[in-house]
Amino acid sequence: MSSANARSAVGIRAEKLTKRYGGKAAVDDLSFTAEPGVITGFLGPNGAGKSTTMRMLFGLTTPTSGTITIGGRDIADLVDPARTIGALLDARAVHPHRTAFRHLLAFAQAAGLDRRRVHEVLELVGLADAGDRPAGEFSLGMNQRLGIATALLGDPGVLVLDEPLNGLDPEGIRWIRTLMRDLAREGRTILFSSHLMSEMELTADNLIVVGQGRLIAEASLDEFVRANTTQAISVRAQSPAELARALGEAGVTFTTRPDASFLIIGTDSGEVGRIAAAGGIALDELGRVRESLEDVFLRLTHDVTEYEGLPA
Amino acid sequence: MNVLRSEWTKLRSVRSTWIAALSAVAAGVALSVLGASDLLGTSASDLPAGWDPTTESLKGFLFAQLIIGMLGALSVTPEFGTGMIGTSLVFVPSRSRLLAAKATVVAAIGLVVSLVTTMLSFGVVQLMLKGARLPGAGLGDAGVARALISGTLYLTLVALLGVSIGALVRSATSSLALLVGALLLVPALGPGLPGALGDWFGKYWPITAGQAAYTAVPTDDMIAPGLGLFILAVAAAATIVASHVRFRVRDI
Numbered sequence: 001m002s003s004a005n006a007r008s009a010v011g012i013r014a015e016k017l018t019k020r021y022g023g024k025a026a027v028d029d030l031s032f033t034a035e036p037g038v039i040t041g042f043l044g045p046n047g048a049g050k051s052t053t054m055r056m057l058f059g060l061t062t063p064t065s066g067t068i069t070i071g072g073r074d075i076a077d078l079v080d081p082a083r084t085i086g087a088l089l090d091a092r093a094v095h096p097h098r099t100a101f102r103h104l105l106a107f108a109q110a111a112g113l114d115r116r117r118v119h120e121v122l123e124l125v126g127l128a129d130a131g132d133r134p135a136g137e138f139s140l141g142m143n144q145r146l147g148i149a150t151a152l153l154g155d156p157g158v159l160v161l162d163e164p165l166n167g168l169d170p171e172g173i174r175w176i177r178t179l180m181r182d183l184a185r186e187g188r189t190i191l192f193s194s195h196l197m198s199e200m201e202l203t204a205d206n207l208i209v210v211g212q213g214r215l216i217a218e219a220s221l222d223e224f225v226r227a228n229t230t231q232a233i234s235v236r237a238q239s240p241a242e243l244a245r246a247l248g249e250a251g252v253t254f255t256t257r258p259d260a261s262f263l264i265i266g267t268d269s270g271e272v273g274r275i276a277a278a279g280g281i282a283l284d285e286l287g288r289v290r291e292s293l294e295d296v297f298l299r300l301t302h303d304v305t306e307y308e309g310l311p312a
Numbered sequence: 313m314n315v316l317r318s319e320w321t322k323l324r325s326v327r328s329t330w331i332a333a334l335s336a337v338a339a340g341v342a343l344s345v346l347g348a349s350d351l352l353g354t355s356a357s358d359l360p361a362g363w364d365p366t367t368e369s370l371k372g373f374l375f376a377q378l379i380i381g382m383l384g385a386l387s388v389t390p391e392f393g394t395g396m397i398g399t400s401l402v403f404v405p406s407r408s409r410l411l412a413a414k415a416t417v418v419a420a421i422g423l424v425v426s427l428v429t430t431m432l433s434f435g436v437v438q439l440m441l442k443g444a445r446l447p448g449a450g451l452g453d454a455g456v457a458r459a460l461i462s463g464t465l466y467l468t469l470v471a472l473l474g475v476s477i478g479a480l481v482r483s484a485t486s487s488l489a490l491l492v493g494a495l496l497l498v499p500a501l502g503p504g505l506p507g508a509l510g511d512w513f514g515k516y517w518p519i520t521a522g523q524a525a526y527t528a529v530p531t532d533d534m535i536a537p538g539l540g541l542f543i544l545a546v547a548a549a550a551t552i553v554a555s556h557v558r559f560r561v562r563d564i
Binding site: 058060076082085086087093094095098102103106111112150 | 315318319328390391396400402404406
């Protein structure tokens with residue numbers, strides 16, 4: 001893939017972006033940036049305002065206040081939008097009777113691109129053999145690929161993908177992760193949304209976490225993990241009773257887990273190993289465990305998640 | 313130019329466009345033939361005064377116009393129905409340019425479909441009249457060429473009306489309901505309203521006015537053909553402006 005546009009990639013910046021429907025804010029005073037060269041994950045539960053934010057970026061929805069810009073410009077002011085920014089907003093947004101090739105051709109023509117480029121992107125997303133099939137016959141996974149192909153048509157420096165991993169099989173998910181990494185490595189700006197933390201953990205460099213339209217966190221994935229997770233040690237001895245006594249004598253507090261292993265917070269694994277060695281206790285297992293990011297995400301968004309069932 | 317090519321690709325790459333185009337012609341001609349067939353038994357002397365063999369041969373417009381209007385609406389509504397309009401606006405962020413391109417492409421294909429419907433209806437019915445030894449019309453006769461051109465333009469304007477209605481209501485079903493109302497119900501029921509209101513609908517309702525444009529032998533209670541086409545053109549332009557304004561300000 002050429003990278004002429006990638007070299008001139010610009011970032012995305014939201015400033016105090018707000019969208020109200022009636023009195024209710026779907027997006028509430030949201031500010032963030034997505035920089036070139038990295039994959040920025042836009043994470044939030046369903047209904048957190050991710051899609052609304054992306055739609056405002058493309059001028060499909062007008063902000064109540066605030067701005068969201070591409071390299072400082074409004075989408076309407078871009079000289080060559082298709083070569084600047086590509087979008088996957090809704091994989092199902094295709095005419096069911098139009099073939100994949102014609103679907104892409106229409107957009108290629110709008111952007112003044114050659115029909116060769118249509119064949120290229122079909123090849124790139126693995127739909128080369130499905131180009132003359134109506135998009136209505138596609139599986140959701142194939143529609144996602146067609147959506148990615150549409151986003152890549154103009155070889156843009158900025159890519160905005162709304163839930164691109166939805167409906168993909170494991171092979172497809174791996175494919176799109178690799179693709180996003182490659183595109184970011186070329187210097188492009190990648191902003192992709194998901195409501196699943198597990199997807200972010202493996203893909204994103206930076207995270208923008210939102211809940212109920214508000215920014216909850218904006219950080220690199222590493223910073224986010226360090227700031228929000230607590231390190232714990234899991235240890236399992238052949239004789240749990242002996243280990244419990246040794247730990248107690250050393251003043252280390254622990255909790256017992258169902259598999260008879262102990263969970264220790266606030267002491268590192270080296271220290272636990274020394275205590276065991278001093279008491280001559282044989283260990284089956286000693287390791288660090290991290291609170292899963294999924295748990296962190298649920299904890300962080302818990303306070304602001306509105307669609308959660310009320311406790312009985 | 314790029315956007316025009318794009319819209320042409322969109323329109324020609326779905327079956328519904330070709331089905332609509334073919335059925336407009338087929339239904340237009342078939343209904344015209346059907347309308348003229350009950351004349352076959354009559355003799356020339358039984359024909360009413362002011363008999364207009366040109367208008368007589370375009371009776372199929374009654375139904376063809378509905379299909380042509382839907383052809384226009386269907387150039388817009390599926391994009392809203394599927395959400396594809398979002399992608400279209402990513403590639404063409406100017407909503408005015410996008411709508412203008414759609415209207416232009418529909419006008420072009422509408423003109424061709426309208427011309428074929430008009431000429432084929434006219435030709436076939438004239439052959440029938442000739443076979444039945446009834447007075448027909450020839451292209452060289454007074455007002456006939458003008459009526460046929462006006463008929464073609466009338467149907468083309470209805471196609472544009474379809475585009476703007478589609479962009480206004482964003483749904484094929486609602487577009488069909490509005491087209492049936494504007495093209496069939498109001499012209500049929502409007503003149504029955506009491507007093508001046510009924511008179512107005514009988515003459516100036518844009519569709520009724522437009523239909524006056526394709527008569528070769530005008531009657532007294534009818535407005536002048538040129539004025540009729542003008543009123544319809546103004547109404548179509550006004551709907552396009554309205555749909556354009558709404559398309560520009562409303563969230564997708």
